[in-house]
Amino acid sequence: MGEAQKGLLSVIEKLKGTTEQEVRIVLLGLDNAGKTTLLKSLASEDVNTITPTQGFNIKSVASHGMKLNVWDIGGQRKIRPFWKKYLENTDLLIYVIDSADKKRFEETGLELSELIDEENLKGVPVLIFANKQDLATASPASEIAEGLNLHTYRDREWQIQACSAVSGEGVQDGMNWICNNIVNKKK
Template sequence: MGLFSFLSRLKAQKAKLRVLVLGLDNAGKSTILASLADEEISTVTPTAGLNIKTVQHQKYELTMWDIGGQKSIRKYWKKYYKDTDAVIYVVDSSDVARIGETYAEFCQLLLEPQLSGHPVLVFANKQDLSSALTQAKVAEELHLPSISDRPWQIQACCAKTGEGLKEGMEWMLEAVSVISSK
């Protein structure tokens, strides 16, 4: 399918995408979702299971599945992989003590056959905190440069202020569009 016909098809209908938002507990997944949905973030509470939001971004309708990141819930993540178009993995950049655990969970995601080839956007969240690892350091800790089987991007952000969220989402939508047009 050519680019023109793909763009015409997208114009004719609002593109609907399913996006998984994953990461360890307290990474800021729910706050990112609330920020993207233009909701009040001061009332966000930790997700104890599942939080689904539909967000309009440009010409896309994104159904975003925020699945709790507590250790006891992570084993259920795979139940939500089917029909996913992209993954957003949120990292608490200030939680240096758990960066190894974050990496281990991220590696498991990359090995999942149902997510093979899907774009992965890593939000290096909480960049407003002085203890936060830089975007480059988070990329190094997650071994992002070694990923060659899918498009990926890391984006520094602050869920509380919204800084960096738009840029990350625009990359993700472009990556999904490129894959869909092939």
């Protein structure tokens, strides 16, 4: 594990008969950030019956003529060590932050910076969703960006997008950024 697939497996990878461009997206963030809600909202599914994720969820979303395979992995502390097993061959990282959970801004910042340093995510574009903007106590995206020192990221594309996974506001804007970015990158 840990390194890109080599040999036969990479050959098999090319065997898939789909003409569509497939994109692997990993959706991470602290527990209760709203990852699964975001995933379900991307897949136009009901977002009212979501429970804390113990494992992971996968949804495939068609967008801009691409097939986005989004992997949402549980964010509880005890699951976080497993994150790095899912980073291989990732085309894009979505990092979700609960904008109203100010107490854990530092924690979420640490987790993000650890991810950024992962070898498997080298140069991989990052979209940060400043989620839960529907809450009155939510911090604005600009403030969060500053707290995370996003402006110091020079080795990759990044974007921060205010959103509310519950209402769906801002989610599409983020997806548009993703699609534009990946189209640019892959061509």
